Amino acid sequence: xxxxxxxxxxxxxxxxxxxxxxxxxxxxxxxxxxxxxxxxxxxxxxxxxxxxxxxxxxxxxxxxxxxxxxxxxxxxxxxxxxxxxxxxxxxxxxxxxxxxxxxxxxxxxxxxxxxxxxxxxxxxxxxxxxxxxxxxxxxxxxxxxxxxxxxxxxxxxxxxxxxxxxxxxxxxxxxxxxxxxxxxxx
Numbered sequence: 479x480x481x482x483x484x485x486x487x488x489x490x491x492x493x494x495x496x497x498x499x500x501x502x503x504x505x506x507x508x509x510x511x512x513x514x515x516x517x518x519x520x521x522x523x524x525x526x527x528x529x530x531x532x533x534x535x536x537x538x539x540x541x542x543x544x545x546x547x548x549x550x551x552x553x554x555x556x557x558x559x560x561x562x563x564x565x566x567x568x569x570x571x572x573x574x575x576x577x578x579x580x581x582x583x584x585x586x587x588x589x590x591x592x593x594x595x596x597x598x599x600x601x602x603x604x605x606x607x608x609x610x611x612x613x614x615x616x617x618x619x620x621x622x623x624x625x626x627x628x629x630x631x632x633x634x635x636x637x638x639x640x641x642x643x644x645x646x647x648x649x650x651x652x653x654x655x656x657x658x659x660x661x662x663x664x
Contacts, residue, residue, distance in 0.1 A: 501525070502543045503534060514632055515544065528632060563622045564613040568606060571629040572638055577602045 503511040503525060511534070513527035523542065524533045568574045581600040588596045613622065628634040 504540045504542070505534065505538050506540045507538075514630070514635075515542070518542075526632060560614060560619045560622065561610050563619060563626065564610045564617075565606060567613070567622055567626050567629070568609070570626050571634075574602065574606065577605060 501513060501515045503513075503515075503523065505511065511525055511527065511532065513525040513532070515523055516526050516531065517524040520536070522533050522535050523539065524531055581597075581602060584600060585593050585597050617625070629638065
């Protein structure tokens with residue numbers, strides 16, 4: 479039972495991803511711009527909205543709600559080692575957030591007297607520590623930097639948002655396809 483729950487948890491983490499949202503800029507005109515801030519300067523802000531760049535002067539902006547901190551992932555001083563880059567990738571591509579949500583769901587469905595045990599088994603930091611070497615074997619430091627940039631981009635966020643629904647639809651379509659093909663063999 480315990481092994482089955484942990485395997486279900488890991489399966490859900492792999493298949494499900496959490497929705498990501500863009501930065502939002504509120505202009506003094508009342509207009510709201512949703513995109514990814516690519517440059518946050520002293521006098522202006524540049525925003526990528528669907529792969530098109532827009533520049534707004536600071537005096538046009540009422541406020542900014544940032545989805546995440548702007549980082550230059552090519553800056554070697556920002557994140558010095560590959561392990562930290564991998565952890566950052568797991569944050570940006572919502573792996574960590576999904577693991578935490580799935581763990582909460584598993585723990586909620588366990589009898590109250592067993593929750594502490596299951597919670598200790600589903601330690602996300604420990605699981606991520608176990609997953610880091612897997613990423614290290616398959617990706618170079620530069621590839622991990624590129625993945626981080628991709629998942630922080632509008633297209634990367636779209637991939638994260640649409641993949642769960644797409645996977646569900648792909649699974650349903652595949653099941654129907656095989657049901658149709660196999661009915662002749664009964």
